[in-house]
Amino acid sequence: MKLCILGFGAVGRGVAKVISMKKEEMKEKYGLDLKITAVTDTSGAAIYDEGLDPNLLLKIKEDTGKISNYPEYGISKISNMEVLHKVDFDCLIEVTPTDIENGEPAKSHILKAFNDKKDVVTSNKGPLALSFRELAESAKENNVQLKYEASVGGAMPILNFAHDTLPSCNIKSIFGILNGTTNYILSRMAKEGSSYEQILKESQEMGIAETNPAQDVEGTDAACKVVILANSIMNRDVTLKDVEIVGISKITQEAISLARNEGYLIKLIGEISEDTLEVSPRLVREGSPFAVDGTLNVATLKTDLAEDVTVVGKGAGSIETASAILSDIISIYKSKE
Amino acid sequence: MRLNLVLELLDIPGQLIDALEPIGRLGANIVTVIHQRDVKTERGTVPVQITIEGDKDTLDRVITTLENRNIQIMEVDGVLRKEKIRTILIGDIVDKDVKDALNRLNVFEGVKVVDFNLKMSDDPEKSASKIIIEADYGKRKDIMKRIKDVGISKGFLVINEV
Numbered sequence: 426m427k428l429c430i431l432g433f434g435a436v437g438r439g440v441a442k443v444i445s446m447k448k449e450e451m452k453e454k455y456g457l458d459l460k461i462t463a464v465t466d467t468s469g470a471a472i473y474d475e476g477l478d479p480n481l482l483l484k485i486k487e488d489t490g491k492i493s494n495y496p497e498y499g500i501s502k503i504s505n506m507e508v509l510h511k512v513d514f515d516c517l518i519e520v521t522p523t524d525i526e527n528g529e530p531a532k533s534h535i536l537k538a539f540n541d542k543k544d545v546v547t548s549n550k551g552p553l554a555l556s557f558r559e560l561a562e563s564a565k566e567n568n569v570q571l572k573y574e575a576s577v578g579g580a581m582p583i584l585n586f587a588h589d590t591l592p593s594c595n596i597k598s599i600f601g602i603l604n605g606t607t608n609y610i611l612s613r614m615a616k617e618g619s620s621y622e623q624i625l626k627e628s629q630e631m632g633i634a635e636t637n638p639a640q641d642v643e644g645t646d647a648a649c650k651v652v653i654l655a656n657s658i659m660n661r662d663v664t665l666k667d668v669e670i671v672g673i674s675k676i677t678q679e680a681i682s683l684a685r686n687e688g689y690l691i692k693l694i695g696e697i698s699e700d701t702l703e704v705s706p707r708l709v710r711e712g713s714p715f716a717v718d719g720t721l722n723v724a725t726l727k728t729d730l731a732e733d734v735t736v737v738g739k740g741a742g743s744i745e746t747a748s749a750i751l752s753d754i755i756s757i758y759k760s761k762e
Numbered sequence: 763m764r765l766n767l768v769l770e771l772l773d774i775p776g777q778l779i780d781a782l783e784p785i786g787r788l789g790a791n792i793v794t795v796i797h798q799r800d801v802k803t804e805r806g807t808v809p810v811q812i813t814i815e816g817d818k819d820t821l822d823r824v825i826t827t828l829e830n831r832n833i834q835i836m837e838v839d840g841v842l843r844k845e846k847i848r849t850i851l852i853g854d855i856v857d858k859d860v861k862d863a864l865n866r867l868n869v870f871e872g873v874k875v876v877d878f879n880l881k882m883s884d885d886p887e888k889s890a891s892k893i894i895i896e897a898d899y900g901k902r903k904d905i906m907k908r909i910k911d912v913g914i915s916k917g918f919l920v921i922n923e924v
């Protein structure tokens with residue numbers, strides 16, 4: 426199976442790493458021979474139809490910062506569209522940055538791949554949160570697959586879990602902590618009694634929160650995941666503008682300590698239920714499934730037959746997120762055997 | 763003694779048996795069971811009326827066991843059970859008039875504010891108020907929405923239970 430990877434940041438590099446780690450295992454276990462035929466970043470691309478060396482890709486990116494420096498097969502200033510046009514591949518791995526204004530350029534990359542009858546695996550929330558139906562329909566029309574497990578909760582299994590493991594059940598509602606950065610900040614505020622501003626600053630220094638933390642702390646990132654879950658698992662036709670969003674930037678130590686006196690914690694919770702689509706700070710009982718610390722993500726699915734089912738996992742991280750992408754690749758491969 | 767209970771069951775097979783099983787096992791007698799699957803609550807659940815008989819200790823044990831099994835008891839001997847709903851509001855309590863917010867919650871039917879607690883901050887906007895409300899069983903979702911509406915209309919950040 427030939428892969429074209431657009432974007433070579435934390436997730437793209439994670440994919441190269443797990444492919445390098447698991448290449449032999451994939452062959453032995455599934456008879457799956459994975460080849461990376463193209464990788465792009467903002468400098469350009471590396472393209473080789475017989476397969477690039479994942480370790481060399483990683484080394485070049487680390488040493489020079491530019492994938493276009495790949496020996497012999499590096500090309501500078503080539504657009505992603507040209508790459509998609511030119512390269513021989515079976516499956517697009519779309520891992521460019523999330524854009525929540527129009528989902529671009531990822532949306533165009535994905536649609537182009539579909540039109541060329543290629544499958545797509547992505548971790549990119551933008552196009553899914555803004556144009557879910559359009560993408561799903563295009564994939565269907567072109568008879569190809571779109572998989573995006575990594576886009577919600579990184580390594581926490583939820584989308585494929587609901588579709589493949591609980592197909593007997595109707596999912597009535599989903600409640601979850603869907604953003605690791607805010608969970609980390611709120612957990613530390615509760616433990617240490619420091620202010621929101623102080624913990625945010627430290628999280629930024631540690632690389633857990635981004636320099637511009639707005640998407641995380643204002644709840645937009647979690648809201649994108651709410652939209653993806655609602656569309657994918659609960660068959661709703663909604664986009665980002667349908668979600669009521671309140672972030673955590675106004676949460677005070679006073680509120681956290683009042684909650685603690687009652688045996689409660691404050692967490693940023695995404696809710697998808699019959700008449701509600703929202704992200705907001707909520708009170709959760711200490712000791713309940715939502716009382717997870719650090720950057721963990723958690724979600725409880727209320728089902729008609731199995732009652733509550735809860736999943737927990739690492740919501741972000743290079744290798745963790747890549748694990749979900751590799752699982753999607755394997756599942757596409759298996760579906761074609 | 764006899765006890766009349768109204769249980770709230772999900773409309774799926776096996777629920778009634780699950781609810782009745784501990785009653786017999788704990789040594790209480792089941793006198794009547796009225797189970798009409800076509801009568802549903804607004805939440806889509808089925809209310810089941812049962813009358814059980816036994817000594818007080820046995821009946822108490824039955825209630826605890828049912829609760830531990832997450833079987834909801836709506837009424838005991840004709841009295842609606844109450845549940846507690848907690849909320850925290852963040853914002854200036856004087857400026858935004860938290861007292862008026864409480865009054866507006868108290869007027870809802872079956873709702874009573876039973877506890878109120880404050881944590882003041884040097885910056886009044888950062889102050890937090892905790893409100894505990896007692897409400898008739900089964901109205902949680904509806905009441906949480908009302909609390910949110912009242913809180914937001916007063917300019918507070920509302921933190922409801924999950």
Ligand SMILES: NC(=O)c1ccc[n+]([C@@H]2O[C@H](COP(=O)([O-])OP(=O)(O)OC[C@H]3O[C@@H](n4cnc5c(N)ncnc54)[C@H](OP(=O)(O)O)[C@@H]3O)[C@@H](O)[C@H]2O)c1
Pocket residue numbers: 431432433434435436437465466467468490505520521522523524530548549550551575576579740741742743746
């Ligand atoms: N990080 C996580 O743990 C995680 C978890 C779940 C989902 N996601 C999602 O996965 C995606 C990738 O995340 P990331 O953390 O890997 O991001 P990142 O570290 O910022 O990397 C983005 C990569 O895309 C490249 N890029 C930027 N604009 C591009 C363009 N127009 N065309 C081609 N490449 C472009 C960048 O090039 P340069 O290297 O030249 O700058 C960089 O290599 C995002 O959509 C994110 O929301 C991430």
